[in-house]
Amino acid sequence: MPYHHGDLRRALLDTALEAVGEQGPAAVSLRDVARRAGVSHAAPTHHFGDKTGLMTALAAEGWELLADALAETAAEGDDFGALGVAYVVFATSHPAHFAVMRAPGLARADDPALEAAMARAREQLEAGVRRFEGGSSDDAAVTALTAWSLVHGLAALILEGAVPLKPDADVAELARAVTDRLRPPT
Structure with a gap:
């Protein structure tokens, strides 16, 4: 689900939920969430630390x-x-x-x-x-x-x-x- 303008925080949360659904919460990484969302690997860090x-x-x-x-x-x-x-x-x-x-x-x-x-x-x-x-x-x-x-x-x-x-x-x-x-x- 590549990100296209709008609410990046929401897009990252939705992408993370998708990843949690597939892998479970422990296996989710910020890098994977960024990749799935089609944004830089630093984008999730900016929003969530x-x-x-x-x-x-x-x-x-x-x-x-x-x-x-x-x-x-x-x-x-x-x-x-x-x-x-x-x-x-x-x-x-x-x-x-x-x-x-x-x-x-x-x-x-x-x-x-x-x-x-x-x-x-x-x-x-x-x-x-x-x-x-x-x-x-x-x-x-x-x-x-x-x-x-x-x-x-x-x-x-x-x-x-x-x-x-x-x-x-x-x-x-x-x-x-x-x-x-x-x-x-x-």
Whole structure:
């Protein structure tokens, strides 16, 4: 995807996402991203400093997209399980972002934009729990972590091929069946 005028930073991010999708985040190099984008090998350095800066930008973008998806789902109603479905659908429809978001050590954990994006996504999950079950903030945080662990695990299992899906499988339907297990018995 050779770069042709416009937003070079965006073009580099898109190119890096493509490379992550093909090789995984650890194998991506700034030189390869530049080559794929059709720009000088110094161009990514100008925008991101180094590979860690590039991965940090991708991770922050991913967390922002996830937070947006969760906020949109929350705005549609009080169904806590729908937040879990949104998480799994996000992860499986943005696998390159998701890979970078969960790759330890590849991003600067103390980056303000990344910290803010992660906090925003976490708050969406915790707010969903508070709406669903009430209780203290500590209870909501633990319940949100429990639910997050479940849907994160499901998303990872799907992406790793450990949960074989038929070509016509509906990921949202599968995620709904799993998140329905979070409901207290009636």
